[in-house]
Amino acid sequence: MFRSLINKLIPVQSCGFHTTSCLNEVQLLTRLRVVDNSEIGKRAMAEGKPPKVICVYNKKRVGYIGDRVLVAIKGQKKKGILVGLKQTQKVKVPKFDSNNVVLIDDNGTPLGTRIHVPIPTILRTILKEKTHAKGADYTKLLGIATRFV
Amino acid sequence: MSLVIRKSTVEILCAAKWIFRRDCRLLSTLPEKTEIVVDEKERIPGRKTRSYNPILENRHVYPEFLPDPNPNWRNSLREKMERADMLKRRSQIDIPEFYVGSILAVTISDPHAQGKTNRFVGICIERKGCGLRAEFTLRNVVDHQGIEVRYELYDPTIQSIQVLRLEKRLDDKLLYLRDALPEYCTFPLDMDPEILPEGTPVPINPVQVKLKPRPWLERWERQELKGVSNIEEHLKEKDRVRRELRKTPWEKYDLMKNYRKTIPAEEQSEIWNEVYNQLQQMRVSRKKMSRKRTVTTPKTQLA
Numbered sequence: 251m252f253r254s255l256i257n258k259l260i261p262v263q264s265c266g267f268h269t270t271s272c273l274n275e276v277q278l279l280t281r282l283r284v285v286d287n288s289e290i291g292k293r294a295m296a297e298g299k300p301p302k303v304i305c306v307y308n309k310k311r312v313g314y315i316g317d318r319v320l321v322a323i324k325g326q327k328k329k330g331i332l333v334g335l336k337q338t339q340k341v342k343v344p345k346f347d348s349n350n351v352v353l354i355d356d357n358g359t360p361l362g363t364r365i366h367v368p369i370p371t372i373l374r375t376i377l378k379e380k381t382h383a384k385g386a387d388y389t390k391l392l393g394i395a396t397r398f399v
Numbered sequence: 400m401s402l403v404i405r406k407s408t409v410e411i412l413c414a415a416k417w418i419f420r421r422d423c424r425l426l427s428t429l430p431e432k433t434e435i436v437v438d439e440k441e442r443i444p445g446r447k448t449r450s451y452n453p454i455l456e457n458r459h460v461y462p463e464f465l466p467d468p469n470p471n472w473r474n475s476l477r478e479k480m481e482r483a484d485m486l487k488r489r490s491q492i493d494i495p496e497f498y499v500g501s502i503l504a505v506t507i508s509d510p511h512a513q514g515k516t517n518r519f520v521g522i523c524i525e526r527k528g529c530g531l532r533a534e535f536t537l538r539n540v541v542d543h544q545g546i547e548v549r550y551e552l553y554d555p556t557i558q559s560i561q562v563l564r565l566e567k568r569l570d571d572k573l574l575y576l577r578d579a580l581p582e583y584c585t586f587p588l589d590m591d592p593e594i595l596p597e598g599t600p601v602p603i604n605p606v607q608v609k610l611k612p613r614p615w616l617e618r619w620e621r622q623e624l625k626g627v628s629n630i631e632e633h634l635k636e637k638d639r640v641r642r643e644l645r646k647t648p649w650e651k652y653d654l655m656k657n658y659r660k661t662i663p664a665e666e667q668s669e670i671w672n673e674v675y676n677q678l679q680q681m682r683v684s685r686k687k688m689s690r691k692r693t694v695t696t697p698k699t700q701l702a
Binding site: 334339343344345346347350366367368371372373375397 | 507509511517519542543544545546547548550556577
């Protein structure tokens, strides 16, 4: 009886680890959601096998909005651009309920012809900065977006 | 002898508690807005005994004018300057009265697309921060994709804030809408504003949302939410036991905790006396302007 009373008084002590909410970072082996209408992306999402990140092309190896990633999708390696994150964002940048990716090829041309979710407008600036004159042109992705938030 | 002393101290403590509780109720800035309304309705006959200060009611309408009660972060000069800046910004742009649960439309000028604006409609799920750092979060489901945008209230790039539906909900934070079925936070982007007749109190929407099955983002069952209907369906026996163990029913009697969370009445009335006149003037002039506009627009149409 006495012990149960003590247990009731000090219930918190039994839990030795801290339980804060997770950061939802995009890193190695994170599952993403393909939001364009490319054939491979549509089939992968329909089969319930969403792509996994196998590389994030930046120094930190943590994907932020507008970063280029290499994904494993249906046994193939494809490149993609992160267009929406679950993570807490800066002021005025939208935070999405899922980690969204748009598949591109090496030149930056999207594989699909349409994106069926809204795209953050900050990508206009970010993708413009990432595009080099003779390298890949990532701003083509903005042309197939349907809506900006 | 010692017994008598003890008894008397206990009595004094009880009296102090009683007074304090009343005071704290009166002063709490953030939560239990709904409770306060209920209390007042119940206590209408005995209301004359309590000193009812209308100027303190501003704490619900303009919560960001009150500083953070944490004494480490207080600085009277900074607070005063921030208040002056806020009033200056409010003279430029109409920041309406809104609460958590109201549906807002925010238009900002878009620095990423030159010369264009960006409009977002959503339900306000959280309001926090004080002073110039006050911010609010809007949530909406667009094209079956849940989106949240955080805005600063005094951001100079905001062009207009429009309240489409002014109402409150049962809870003071609606973060559980992230785990609710999407129809509870889906609002059309071209929603028409609903105008309340003047002088009516802000309605409380008693809607109770249904949560999706687990996993959830937080342990909603431990937060004593009033706006969720089906939380018990998804719980296991283990969760119920743990919820009982983690309960803190003594916290509402913790006077010091309550006191540290709020700004005392003397300080509040000082702040409100400083800003109230200007706020009231702005409100009156805005009303006049809107009336003029409603009169003039049909004339121009006729001409």
